[in-house]
Amino acid sequence: MSLAAILPPPPAVRPVPGLRPVISFHGVSKTYPNGTQAIRDLDLAIYHGDFCFVVGASGSGKTTLVRLLIREEVATTGRIFIDGQETTRMPRRRLPKLRRKFGIVFQDYKLLPRLTVAQNVAFALRVTRPGQRHLREKVEETLWIVGLEDKLNKFPDELSGGEQQRVAIARALVHRPRIFLADEPTGNLDPDTSWGIVQLLLQINHRGTTVVMATHNREIVDLCRRRVIAIENGRVVRDEAEGAYLREGEATI
Numbered sequence: 001m002s003l004a005a006i007l008p009p010p011p012a013v014r015p016v017p018g019l020r021p022v023i024s025f026h027g028v029s030k031t032y033p034n035g036t037q038a039i040r041d042l043d044l045a046i047y048h049g050d051f052c053f054v055v056g057a058s059g060s061g062k063t064t065l066v067r068l069l070i071r072e073e074v075a076t077t078g079r080i081f082i083d084g085q086e087t088t089r090m091p092r093r094r095l096p097k098l099r100r101k102f103g104i105v106f107q108d109y110k111l112l113p114r115l116t117v118a119q120n121v122a123f124a125l126r127v128t129r130p131g132q133r134h135l136r137e138k139v140e141e142t143l144w145i146v147g148l149e150d151k152l153n154k155f156p157d158e159l160s161g162g163e164q165q166r167v168a169i170a171r172a173l174v175h176r177p178r179i180f181l182a183d184e185p186t187g188n189l190d191p192d193t194s195w196g197i198v199q200l201l202l203q204i205n206h207r208g209t210t211v212v213m214a215t216h217n218r219e220i221v222d223l224c225r226r227r228v229i230a231i232e233n234g235r236v237v238r239d240e241a242e243g244a245y246l247r248e249g250e251a252t253i
C-alpha cells in the first residue's frame with residue numbers, strides 16, 4: 001500500500017488574500033458628459049473570494065462603479081485593474097474577453113420573454129462561448145445550482161419575480177465568471193424572496209467566486225455582516241470588513 005493511501009490528504013491550500021487584488025481602482029473619477037461627477041478620486045481593492053456590499057443612497061454612484069468595472073463607462077481619470085490588467089485604456093477588441101470574466105445581474109431581470117428558462121440560459125452561453133460543448137449539461141447544472149431544475153421548460157411570465165431573478169443569476173453564472181456583480185438584485189423583491197437571493201449569492205461566493213453587490217437594502221446588509229463599502233457622492237466614506245448598512249450611531253433615515 002502506498003503512503004498516500006494511508007496518510008490523510010493534505011489540507012486544502014486556501015488562497016491567501018492576495019498580493020494582487022482581482023479588482024483595483026486607483027484615483028478613479030468619472031464625470032459624465034453633462035458634467036455630473038458620479039465617482040470622485042476612488043481607491044479600492046477587492047481580493048479573490050471577497051464578498052462585498054457597495055451601499056449608498058440613490059444617486060451615490062453605485063451603478064457607475066459597476067459600469068466602470070465592466071468598461072461600459074470609461075473612467076475620466078485614474079486607473080482600473082481587473083486580474084492585474086489595466087482596463088482603462090484597453091482597446092475595444094479586448095472588451096469581450098474582459099466582460100467574460102464577469103457575471104452580472106440587475107434589478108430587472110432582462111430575460112427574453114419568448115425563450116424558456118433553459119433557452120434563456122443557453123442563449124447566454126452561446127453568445128459568450130460560441131461552439132461550447134456539453135451545453136445542455138452546463139445549463140441544467142447551473143439551473144440546479146439556483147434551485148430551478150424543475151422549471152427548465154417554463155417561460156419567464158410563468159415564474160415569480162424571485163424565480164425570474166434566479167434565472168438571471170443562472171444566465172450570469174453559466175459561463176463560470178470569476179467575478180459576480182449584482183446591481184440592486186433585490187430591488188423589486190419582497191423581504192423573504194430577497195433573502196433567498198442573497199443566500200444564493202453567498203453560496204456562489206462560497207464556491208470561490210468574488211461577489212460585489214450594490215444595494216440599499218439595509219436589512220440584508222445588517223444580517224450578513226460582510227464587507228461594506230459605503231459611498232456618498234461618488235466617494236468611499238467607509239470600508240469595513242464586517243460592516244453594517246449605517247455606521248454605528250449614525251442616524252436612521
Ligand SMILES: Nc1ncnc2c1ncn2[C@@H]1O[C@H](COP(=O)(O)OP(=O)(O)O)[C@@H](O)[C@H]1O
Nearest residue numbers: 032034036038057058059060061062063064065
Ligand atoms: N449616463 C449618465 N449621464 C449623466 N449622469 C448620470 C448618468 N448615469 C448616472 N448619472 C448620475 O451620476 C450619479 C450617480 O448615479 P448612479 O451611479 O446611477 O448612482 P446609484 O446607482 O447609486 O443610484 C447621479 O447623480 C446620476 O444622476
Ligand SMILES: [Mg+2]
Nearest residue numbers: 062063064184
Ligand atoms: Mg443604481
